[in-house]
Structures are given as structure tokens and as C-alpha cells.
Amino acid sequence: xxxxxxxxxxxxxxxxxxxxxxLRWKPRPLLIVNILLWAxxxxxxxxxxGLRVWEWPTPAFxxxxxxxxxxxxxxxxxxxxxxPMRFTTLIGEFQFGLVILLxxxxxxxxxxxxxxxxxxxxxxFFASALSGISISHARERNSWLSGLSLGRWxxxxxxxxxxxxxxxxLIGVAVNPALLxxxxxxxxxxxxxxxxxxxxxxxxxxxxxxxxxxxxxxxxSGMGQIRGPSEAPILFMPDWLRRIFRIIWGVGGLxxxxxxxxxxxxxxxxxLRKKLGRAGDEEVEFLTGAFREDLSNWLKRIxxxxxxRWPFKEKRRVVPGLVGAEAVRRIYRHLLTWAAESGCIxxxxxxxxxxxQNLNDLLPEGRFEFTFITQLYVQARYSLFIPGExxxxxxxxxxxxxxxxxxxxxxxxxxxx
Amino acid sequence: MQQPFVESTPGxxxxxxEAAERVFxxxxxxxxxKRESIxxxxxxxxxxxxxxxxxxxxxxxxLLAKAMAKSLGCSFKRIQCTPDLLPSDVTGIHxxxxxxxxxxxxxxxxxxxxxxxxxxxxxMPRTQSSLLECMxxxxxxxxxxxxxxxxxxxILATQNPVELEGTFPLPEAQLDRFLLRVRLGYPEVGExxxxxxxxxxxxxxxxxxxxxxxxxxxxxxxxCRRVYVEQSLRQYISAxxxxxxxxERIQLGASPRASLGLHMASQARxxxxxxxxxxxxxxxxxxxxxxxxxFLLKTDARMxxxxxEDIVEEILxxxxxxxxxxxxxxxxxx
Numbered sequence: 202x203x204x205x206x207x208x209x210x211x212x213x214x215x216x217x218x219x220x221x222x223x224l225r226w227k228p229r230p231l232l233i234v235n236i237l238l239w240a241x242x243x244x245x246x247x248x249x250x251g252l253r254v255w256e257w258p259t260p261a262f263x264x265x266x267x268x269x270x271x272x273x274x275x276x277x278x279x280x281x282x283x284x285p286m287r288f289t290t291l292i293g294e295f296q297f298g299l300v301i302l303l304x305x306x307x308x309x310x311x312x313x314x315x316x317x318x319x320x321x322x323x324x325x326f327f328a329s330a331l332s333g334i335s336i337s338h339a340r341e342r343n344s345w346l347s348g349l350s351l352g353r354w355x356x357x358x359x360x361x362x363x364x365x366x367x368x369x370x371l372i373g374v375a376v377n378p379a380l381l382x383x384x385x386x387x388x389x390x391x392x393x394x395x396x397x398x399x400x401x402x403x404x405x406x407x408x409x410x411x412x413x414x415x416x417x418x419x420x421x422s423g424m425g426q427i428r429g430p431s432e433a434p435i436l437f438m439p440d441w442l443r444r445i446f447r448i449i450w451g452v453g454g455l456x457x458x459x460x461x462x463x464x465x466x467x468x469x470x471x472x473l474r475k476k477l478g479r480a481g482d483e484e485v486e487f488l489t490g491a492f493r494e495d496l497s498n499w500l501k502r503i504x505x506x507x508x509x510r511w512p513f514k515e516k517r518r519v520v521p522g523l524v525g526a527e528a529v530r531r532i533y534r535h536l537l538t539w540a541a542e543s544g545c546i547x548x549x550x551x552x553x554x555x556x557x558q559n560l561n562d563l564l565p566e567g568r569f570e571f572t573f574i575t576q577l578y579v580q581a582r583y584s585l586f587i588p589g590e591x592x593x594x595x596x597x598x599x600x601x602x603x604x605x606x607x608x609x610x611x612x613x614x615x616x617x618x
Numbered sequence: 619m620q621q622p623f624v625e626s627t628p629g630x631x632x633x634x635x636e637a638a639e640r641v642f643x644x645x646x647x648x649x650x651x652k653r654e655s656i657x658x659x660x661x662x663x664x665x666x667x668x669x670x671x672x673x674x675x676x677x678x679x680x681l682l683a684k685a686m687a688k689s690l691g692c693s694f695k696r697i698q699c700t701p702d703l704l705p706s707d708v709t710g711i712h713x714x715x716x717x718x719x720x721x722x723x724x725x726x727x728x729x730x731x732x733x734x735x736x737x738x739x740x741x742m743p744r745t746q747s748s749l750l751e752c753m754x755x756x757x758x759x760x761x762x763x764x765x766x767x768x769x770x771x772x773i774l775a776t777q778n779p780v781e782l783e784g785t786f787p788l789p790e791a792q793l794d795r796f797l798l799r800v801r802l803g804y805p806e807v808g809e810x811x812x813x814x815x816x817x818x819x820x821x822x823x824x825x826x827x828x829x830x831x832x833x834x835x836x837x838x839x840x841x842c843r844r845v846y847v848e849q850s851l852r853q854y855i856s857a858x859x860x861x862x863x864x865x866e867r868i869q870l871g872a873s874p875r876a877s878l879g880l881h882m883a884s885q886a887r888x889x890x891x892x893x894x895x896x897x898x899x900x901x902x903x904x905x906x907x908x909x910x911x912x913f914l915l916k917t918d919a920r921m922x923x924x925x926x927e928d929i930v931e932e933i934l935x936x937x938x939x940x941x942x943x944x945x946x947x948x949x950x951x952x
Contacts, residue, residue: 584895
């Protein structure tokens with residue numbers, strides 16, 4: 202059970218807290234109920250907290266860690282229940298979940314836990330995340346499911362799910378102990394070959410250096426008694442210090458691995474974001490920002506509970522790409538891309554107002570929308586004006602109307618230079 | 619202590635727009651159509667600049683200058699340039715007053731708010747040069763005495779480009795001091811008939827009254843300077859003037875004064891159009907009137923019949939406007 206059990210805890214926490222959210226419970230009773238529910242689940246799975254809580258496949262494994270991990274997952278499920286179900290938020294959550302999954306895989310490999318539940322958990326995670334994102338996108342009525350890119354999105358979803366299943370299947374079928382042994386032996390042979398080549402090179406280099414002249418050593422009478430190094434150690438490190446260093450070394454390594462994973466997933470999502478941004482007009486928050494924000498919020502809550510003042514300066518959270526003027530510029534970029542795809546390219550020397558004429562010629566029925574978007578864009582681009590929520594909503598609606606109109610744009614030749 | 623810079627508010631800009639509309643309406647009682655030319659003169663006024671009205675005879679150069687001067691409730695003087703006009707006829711002289719037994723300064727026609735310098739290219743170069751100091755520094759120096767000119771101060775000069783006999787082309791230094799060169803052109807279809815009917819009974823110029831006071835103009839000038847110009851648009855202005863310096867068919871490019879002028883004139887145009895921020899359209903629409911008279915073409919370009927206006931248009935079609943591009947944002951102007 203183990204990992205799947207923890208996953209179930211996450212889902213249960215989400216489901217229960219969704220219900221509690223509707224009931225509008227106050228924070229303290231909510232906390233107590235959550236702790237009770239989590240403890241009940243732990244008892245139900247382990248048959249008692251003191252006996253076999255969260256049974257891990259390796260019995261020697263330290264159980265409190267599993268207990269903490271289970272609690273954390275419960276907390277995350279709880280947190281997720283209170284997260285607004287928006288497309289952009291869900292993409293952020295997806296990144297967050299992916300990192301947790303990577304960490305779990307890493308720990309599983311490090312501790313040689315060989316958890317059989319990891320593959321189904323991964324599959325469940327991807328399937329739920331991708332469907333959740335699709336549903337939220339569809340609910341916001343600007344979905345690929347209702348637009349021209351329907352095929353692209355369905356294809357993307359299908360490819361992802363298919364690829365995950367196929368990879369899981371291939372790994373399950375092909376990776377067996379015999380194959381691993383062959384791979385390891387090949388690796389070892391390669392290493393030995395490399396070492397032999399290095400050794401040969403060093404021996405050759407050594408042969409180029411002339412041998413030193415023999416030096417006559419003074420007689421035993423002229424020399425004092427030479428002490429071997431083992432007799433007088435230069436630095437003695439006590440065991441406890443060595444243990445501390447080992448822990449620091451281990452923690453440092455773990456942190457480095459986590460940073461690497463974090464960076465890797467951030468890069469992957471940055472790329473994904475750009476791809477998605479081209480397909481639609483969505484911007485998602487970078488993992489770094491989301492994770493930092495979550496962590497600081499959690500720490501702040503602890504500080505508040507302890508009635509200690511938060512020692513750092515409060516910073517206003519700026520979600521990249523979603524701030525007023527930037528959102529307007531983004532939509533205008535999409536408009537330009539759309540126009541370029543329809544054969545109407547803005548020349549570098551054209552001002553937005555000059556290009557507006559071309560847009561009106563391209564799609565006369567969109568004249569009002571083009572004018573509105575261009576007006577708002579020039580205000581956002583060349584002045585200190587920051588569009589409000591209403592303005593942004595209207596802009597989004599205008600862009601949506603153009604996207605609906607674009608299904609049959611009248612193709613025209615690009616403007617002559 | 620330097621005053622902190624604060625962008626002009628929409629209310630201030632609205633006042634500029636309303637004032638401009640009043641002037642348009644007033645001048646339009648005399649000048650039929652030509653809104654763009656009137657706007658250019660008004661822009662120059664708001665930037666404390668000077669205008670060179672250049673066109674063939676009889677299109678209303680002097681009339682426009684006089685109508686503008688009458689619309690602005692300021693002191694107005696006229697200098698009719700002739701080859702025998704002397705610098706002292708422009709600036710004024712010190713004369714000996716026998717009653718007081720002392721030298722006294724008798725100011726010349728330049729000491730007025732609006733000065734019409736008619737047929738400027740008919741004056742001798744030394745007389746033309748007497749305008750250099752007052753155009754740039756808004757002061758004159760007579761017999762070691764420096765006199766400040768009243769504010770607002772604007773020179774509206776006219777010249778006829780086709781006549782060469784008995785004329786002296788304006789030196790580059792003087793041309794550079796004119797913020798804008800305005801060309802009126804012939805009236806459009808139907809406009810000429812309106813002119814005929816309007817001037818049938820009497821001269822409408824006589825009935826023209828002022829619609830703007832000097833203090834009001836000073837306030838509008840101050841508000842114009844606070845119109846917001848985005849950083850990339852400054853780079854765009856700079857790129858345009860730099861392009862005139864490196865152009866293969868230009869012998870002498872536009873000066874930094876041209877960049878400054880384009881910056882200020884764009885602010886004034888934006889304000890006249892009711893905006894408290896400048897658009898690239900403002901810069902582009904002013905570029906020809908502001909740059910074309912400031913640089914010298916090479917001989918071969920002149921021989922090929924190319925005009926400075928053509929070169930400015932060419933530069934405008936080469937320099938990218940700072941705006942978004944499909945798929946990515948573009949902030950810089952190379």
C-alpha cells in the first residue's frame with residue numbers, strides 16, 4: 202500500500218476539505234478535524250500508530266519519515282482544496298506536483314525502497330493533472346476544446362498519456378535483472394577500458410621523464426629515529442565530528458539534487474509555457490515563484506502562530522506576464538501573430554495605428570475589436586496607463602471574438618513595402 | 619533647486635486641446651482648410667519654436683502668419699525684409715536723447731511676442747544673422763547691452779522658394795533654428811470657391827479677435843513639456859536623426875537640436891490631440907516638417923532630383939517603430 206496509501210490521503214484530504222470549504226468552517230475546528238481524519242487514515246492503514254504505521258515495502262525503513270510524508274501529502278491535499286480552480290493556477294500546481302513526484306522517485310531510488318506503487322501513482326498523477334487542466338480550461342470558455350486548436354490539444358493530451366503508458370510498459374517489460382546486469386557489465390567494461398587507456402598514457406608520459414640520480418643517504422648514526430606517519434597523526438577527527446560532517450555532506454548533496462530537479466522542471470515548464478502561449482494566450486507562473494510563495498506563506502503562518510514577527514521585508518507578489526500592461530501587450534502580440542498567419546504582417550516601420558488599417562482590411566467585421574485592442578495597446582505601451590480589471594476583461598472578450606471570427610478570415614496579400 | 623518632473627494630467631492636456639480647437643476655429647475664419655499647417659504653427663508655439671512658412675506666392679503665407687498672430691492675444695510686429703534692411707532695424711538702436719543728454723534704447727520690431735518676418739530670404743545675410751541670437755536664446759545684444767525678449771516669443775518667417783533673383787538663401791545655422799518648415803500648398807477642390815465668397819465683402823482678418831492670452835500660452839507651454847515620452851520612443855527619435863547623419867546622400871545631417879525639437883514637437887502634437895503621452899505616429903507625422911530643412915543633400919542627389927523630403931520618407935521606412943512584433947516584444951530601436 203504505502204505510497205498509494207499516501208496518495209489516497211492526498212485525494213481524501215482534497216475531497217474532505219472541498220466539503221469543509223462549502224460548510225465554511227473556521228480555521229481551528231478545520232485543523233482539528235483534519236488532524237483527526239489523517240490519524241484515522243493512518244490507523245486504518247497501519248493497524249495502530251505504534252505498530253505498523255504506513256507500512257513501507259522494506260520493513261527496516263524508518264517509519265516516522267513515512268508518517269511525516271503522509272502528513273505532508275494530507276496538508277497538500279488540504280491546500281489544493283482551497284486553491285482557485287483556474288487554468289493558470291492548475292498549471293502551477295501541476296509543476297509543484299511534478300517536483301514532489303520527482304523527489305519521491307529520487308528518495309525511492311536512494312533508499313532502494315523499490316516501491317511498486319510509484320509507477321501507478323505517477324500514471325494517476327499525470328492522468329488526473331492533465332484531465333483537471335483540460336476541464337478547467339474548458340470551464341473558462343477559452344478552451345482549445347472549443348477553438349480551432351482542438352485537434353492540437355487533444356493530440357497533445359493523447360500523446361502525453363500514451364507516452365507515459367508506453368514508457369511505463371516498456372520499463373516494466375524490458376528492464377529485468379538480466380538486462381540490468383548486462384548493462385552494468387558493459388558499463389564496467391567501458392570504465393575499465395577508459396582506465397587502461399589513461400594508465401597507458403601516464404606510463405608513456407612517465408617514460409619521457411629521465412630517472413633521478415641515486416642519492417646517497419647518510420648513515421644510521423647521522424639520522425634520528427624517523428617516525429612513521431601512523432604513529433603521530435597530524436589531525437585527529439573525533440567520531441561525532443565525522444558524523445556531523447557526513448550529515449552535512451549528505452544534506453548538501455540532497456539540496457544540490459533538489460535544486461537540479463527544480464531547475465530542470467522549471468526549464469521544462471518554461472519551454473512548455475512558450476509552446477502553450479503560442480497555441481492559446483495563457484501564461485503560467487514559473488515554478489520558482491510558486492514554490493517560493495507557498496513556502497514563505499507556510500513559514501509566515503508558523504511565525505504568526507508563534508506570535509513572532511516575520512523577519513523579512515514583505516514584497517508584493519508580481520505574477521510574471523499577468524500584470525495589466527504586460528497582459529495587454531501579450532494579447533496584442535497574439536493578434537499580430539494571428540494576423541501574420543493570415544497573411545497580414547506588420548512591417549517594422551508601421552505604427553500600431555498604421556497597422557490597424559491593414560487589420561481592418563483583413564477582417565472588416567472585426568473593425569471595432571481591432572480598434573479597441575489597438576487603442577488599449579498604445580495606451581499600455583506608450584503611456585503610464587495601467588489597465589484595470591474591467592479593461593482587461595473587455596480586451597480578453599474582444600480577442601475571443603476575433604478568435605471566433607478568424608475561422609474564415611478573408612486572406613489578403615501582405616501590405617506592400 | 620530643480621523642480622520634480624510630474625507628467626501632465628489628462629485635465630491639463632484637455633485644456634491644451636480645447637485651446638487648440640479655439641485657435642483652429644478662429645484661424646479657419648480666414649484660412650480655408652489647411653488644418654495640418656495651422657496645427658504645425660500651433661505646435662511650434664507650444665514648443666517655443668519658430669516656423670518657416672515656405673511656398674509659392676499667393677497661397678496665404680502672410681495671411682496665415684497674421685491670422686495666427688491676431689488669434690493669440692500677444693504683441694505683434696512685422697519685419698518686411700528687403701536687401702537694404704540693417705540688423706539695427708531688427709534689433710533696435712541706442713540713440714542720443716538731447717533732452718535727457720543720454721543714450722536711450724529704442725527697441726526694434728523684434729521685441730514683440732509674435733514677429734512676422736516676411737520674405738526673410740530677401741534680407742542680407744548680416745541682417746538674417748541678427749535673428750540667430752533671438753531665435754535660440756530669446757534675447758538680443760545691442761551695444762554690449764543684452765535685452766531679454768518678451769515671452770512667449772515666436773518668429774513666423776515666410777519665404778518664396780522659387781524666386782532666386784535678389785534673394786539670399788538662409789544659412790544652415792538659421793534653418794536649424796526653425797523648428798518646423800510649413801508648406802501650405804494650393805487649396806483643395808472646392809476650397810478656392812469658399813475663399814472667393816469669404817473675401818468678397820471684406821477681409822475677414824479685420825474681424826478676427828484673439829482667443830488665447832499670453833499667460834495662458836505660457837501655461838500651455840509648461841504643460842506640454844510634461845507630456846510623457848516613453849523611453850523607446852526617445853530611442854526612436856534618436857535613431858531617426860542619427861540616420862540622417864550616416865545617410866549616403868546627405869552631406870550634413872540633422873543636429874541634436876533637431877532631436878530635441880522632434881521630442882518637444884511630438885509632445886505638443888500629442889497634447890493637441892488630447893493625449894498626455896506621445897505615440898510613434900506623432901513623431902512620424904512631424905519628421906518631414908521638422909527634419910527636411912535641416913540637412914544638406916549631396917550634389918549628386920540634388921542632380922538626380924531628390925528632395926530632403928524623399929530622404930526623410932526613406933529613413934522613416936527603414937527605422938523600425940518600437941512596438942510589439944508577432945511572437946515577441948520589441949523595445950529597442952537599432
